[in-house]
Amino acid sequence: MEELFWWIIFPYVCGTILIVASFYRFVFRGKSWTAPSTEIFGKKWLRMASVVFHYGIIFAFIGHVMGVLIPIEVYESMGIDEHTYHLFAIAGGGVAGLMVVFGLVVMLIRKFSLPRVRVHTSFGDYFAIVLLLLVAGLGTYMTLIYNTTVVSYEYRFTIGPWFRSLFTFNPLSQLMLGVPTLFKVHVILAFVLFAAIPFTRLVHMFSFPLRYPTRAPQQYRSRDGYNKNSR
């Protein structure tokens, strides 16, 4: 039952919500697609919170690509043994995790304590931050404390292959059964977070303006239907 629901049905439901709802919002609610900044209401603490959080989560994302998406065989063929990998994973992941958690906590405090920001913070905003905090807090705890005190769990044999198998539509759900509960909760909450993206402010992550450095500085556009040579 656990195998079927949590490691096959649930991830696909979340993934479907993420894709379908994001498309729906982009196409039919396009004008709501922004990075809903509250910087105008007060710059206090925002530099600390926002910059540290965002860089932290970018590092964390890269770390997850390295740990979950890249198979262990790749590391083995490169001659990186388990010990070296975990040393880097704990150090790098720990720093990134702490950055994310720190940024989120300051953001949350800022949302409570600046009256102008508090009034304009919706349920969705709190939901996104608290959920992110749960996922990131758990991840940081696992990396820094659980890994070093309880057991250094080799997720590259279980969670990694299972996650990759989701993309080939041949989920190796049995791999997840022996995973420590903490890791399971982390994964499940992460999928809830993925499903929440299209409904919250998190959508702005898909709009990072990568093309900016290569485009012409000045933009000219005619209005729709403008007929140049009408006399």
Added chain:
Amino acid sequence: MRIKAQVAMVMHLDKCIGCHTCSVTCKNVWTNRPGMEYVWYNNVETRPGLGYPKQWENTDRYKGGWVLRKGKLQLRAGGPVAKLANIFYNPHMAELDDFYEPWTYDFEHLHWREKGGSLPVARPKSMITGEFIDQPEWGSNWDDDIAGGSEVVPLDPNVQKLQEHIAMEYEKTFMMYLPRICEHCLNPSCVASCPTGALYKRDEDGIVLVDHDACRGWRFCQNGCPYHKVYYNWNTHKAEKCNFCYPRTEAGLPTICSETCVGRIRYIGVVLYDADKVKAAASVEDPKELYEAQLSVFLDPFDPEVIEKAQEQGINHSWIQSAQDSPIYKMAMKWKIALPLHPEYRTLPMVWYVPPLSPIMNHITNEHELSADGYIPAVDQMRIPLEYLASILAADDTKVIRKVLLKMAAMRVYMRSKTVGGLDKTKLDKLLKEADTTAEELEEMARLLAVAKYNERFVIPTGRREMDEDLHYKTGACSIEDLAPPEGMVTYPFGRSGTE
């Protein structure tokens, strides 16, 4: 030669009475919506003063406009790579307190308060938080007519630049009004600052607009504009700005600020320019040469070659004719009496200002026989220091300001002499020579500046919508339908539907 047409405006500051009618009508048309309460697409500043937002001319703080670094034109706030690195927090952006916290009054209280005791009052209530504000400390036009005097005036960045101490004694003070809208620049730094490319310059008329489907609210345009004329709507989280009332100009009507201007200080017209020359003009080394460089990009609408090329490039006959009749072309390019606002920002702004004349500081004994000889030195003794005007309109080049004021003064002397005499041939020649003008030019100027009617002040070709597809459907449709919150979904903090 890449010819483009640009709608532009001249504001004749000598005629501005500071009544704020332009601001009020603009506000009522465009920014009376939740999220935009603090926004004035058009505002009238008393100078010397802080301006709106406070000290917007302080480029060290807001980092607006362009700078020349090693001969290359770059955004002062940093190029694309620096912007992407700073995208999570914009260190130079103004916050609400740099504008002001908008408020309304608790008018309802006046209705339900019981009789007796003290007079009922309507307390100010923040339109951001819904809380009462016990003591508003800044608001729109808080320093109107140099209110705040010696506390506010020294904070004006232009005053801070002046060498001599500005006297604040009553007899020596000076002030002027500066109405401001978006400059619809030829080299807009807001457009270049936008990471998503949501801001653009309209190909057909040069109006700078924000594409709200593309805007992601990264906020670099807000301080990227050195005039601080792009605003952040906290309700929709998108940038909004003056759109030169394009639904009106497309119909051949002047902008609402111009239409309602009591002093009739505003002029609107079309100019033709060569888009290929813009970058070079914005990149000249000496800021004092930027004014002349900007003038060099405009094309003579009577030149047969220009007309032919313009038609080839899709500018139709009515637009070329409008460019020929353009009051802007006359005032800014032909007579050179209108100047760009802060040319040193290198954006090539397209709202031009005729600098104001002001009373002469020293008592003139021979006022009744004042003529050519008398007026020339008078220009240097006017109340508003040449340096101050030069700091705002000429990149600190007082020669440019002096030339314009001379011409304006000469026009007065000449027109006065036509009815009351007192100007013989020698004196007239001397006057014309000093002011570098001709009698015909002065008469033409007097006509446009003083008596010109509606159709001479506003020469606006229509947007040629008659060729659009789906014209029947578009009749009566509102182009900003999506922007305004739908009825019944007001998002004031204290009136949000569903929370009360």
